[in-house]
Amino acid sequence: MKVTPVSKIVGAEVTGVNLSDPITEDTKRGLRQALLDHQVLVIRDQTLTPPQQVTFSAIWGDLETPSNIDYTTEETPKVMILSNEIRPDGTAVGVVDGGDFWHSDSSHIEVPSAITILQAVKNPERGGDTEFCNMYAIYEALPHDLKQKIDGLYGIHHVSKVKNRRVTISPDRPGAKDFYESSAKAKPEVIQPLVLTHPETGRKSLYCSPRFTIGIQGMSEEEANPILDVLFSHVTDRKRPYHYRHKYQDDDLVMWDNRCLCHRAVGGYGLPDIRRMHRTVIGGDQPYAEQQAT
Ligand code: OGA
Numbered sequence: 273m274k275v276t277p278v279s280k281i282v283g284a285e286v287t288g289v290n291l292s293d294p295i296t297e298d299t300k301r302g303l304r305q306a307l308l309d310h311q312v313l314v315i316r317d318q319t320l321t322p323p324q325q326v327t328f329s330a331i332w333g334d335l336e337t338p339s340n341i342d343y344t345t346e347e348t349p350k351v352m353i354l355s356n357e358i359r360p361d362g363t364a365v366g367v368v369d370g371g372d373f374w375h376s377d378s379s380h381i382e383v384p385s386a387i388t389i390l391q392a393v394k395n396p397e398r399g400g401d402t403e404f405c406n407m408y409a410i411y412e413a414l415p416h417d418l419k420q421k422i423d424g425l426y427g428i429h430h431v432s433k434v435k436n437r438r439v440t441i442s443p444d445r446p447g448a449k450d451f452y453e454s455s456a457k458a459k460p461e462v463i464q465p466l467v468l469t470h471p472e473t474g475r476k477s478l479y480c481s482p483r484f485t486i487g488i489q490g491m492s493e494e495e496a497n498p499i500l501d502v503l504f505s506h507v508t509d510r511k512r513p514y515h516y517r518h519k520y521q522d523d524d525l526v527m528w529d530n531r532c533l534c535h536r537a538v539g540g541y542g543l544p545d546i547r548r549m550h551r552t553v554i555g556g557d558q559p560y561a562e563q564q565a566t
């Protein structure tokens with residue numbers, strides 16, 4: 273197995289493994305260390321079937337069950353489909369607008385996702401990249417006084433786009449507006465530390481995103497928004513050195529660590545050009561914070 277960084281600060285390419293074979297303890301250890309070191313792994317030349325993807329995913333921990341059963345594979349309900357394909361009867365094959373703003377997966381629920389795995393099944397001719405940014409590095413580069421200010425604070429997270437002035441609703445997803453309007457009322461706000469300590473590396477990471485973080489606990493909007501705007505400027509400004517944009521090759525399997533990264537789907541493709549990804553997710557621990565700035 274060979275691990276080669278793809279940028280200075282985030283991401284590595286892995287070659288020389290076949291994930292459809294039984295995974296040895298050595299390979300498991302090597303992959304886990306590579307993920308902790310590089311936060312995103314691009315594992316080349318993998319063509320896992322949905323059941324094989326479930327078997328591989330399970331070595332990392334307990335799989336989450338996708339909440340939307342309309343968009344899971346026929347072979348197994350543990351694998352969700354991301355796709356822009358529409359069936360002849362007009363129904364969507366997969367989730368079409370997944371991840372369209374910078375976020376960390378499911379930070380809007382109490383126990384968010386730890387690791388997300390995408391098997392590229394069909395790449396579009398153009399577009400369809402995924403961007404990542406390293407939230408350890410962003411935290412470490414913040415001015416000391418800002419670190420001190422946010423250490424110990426909690427962000428307010430919510431799934432509904434109608435509660436969030438920083439995002440818009442994609443017109444491409446059927447029923448999206450209704451979903452976000454009803455979830456604005458039905459789903460609770462969840463608080464998460466703005467700075468978490470990664471449970472495996474012990475490193476501190478910024479943990480908030482333009483997609484899900486809509487406020488700061490105990491602060492008015494007028495107080496919180498300028499702070500969030502500064503934090504999010506580091507996430508969204510791709511001229512800064514914390515980012516990696518992944519352009520998929522055929523048979524890439526990409527996995528990332530949500531506890532120290534934000535990511536987003538770049539888009540830029542459209543029918544008849546089809547993108548299809550198979551997605552599995554490993555559940556995490558409740559994020560926790562240490563109280564001192566470093
Ligand atoms: C996700 C996600 C990005 C993409 O699956 O959680 O954000 O490029 N995907 O599909």
Ligand code: MN
Binds near residue numbers: 375377
């Ligand atoms: Mn995502």
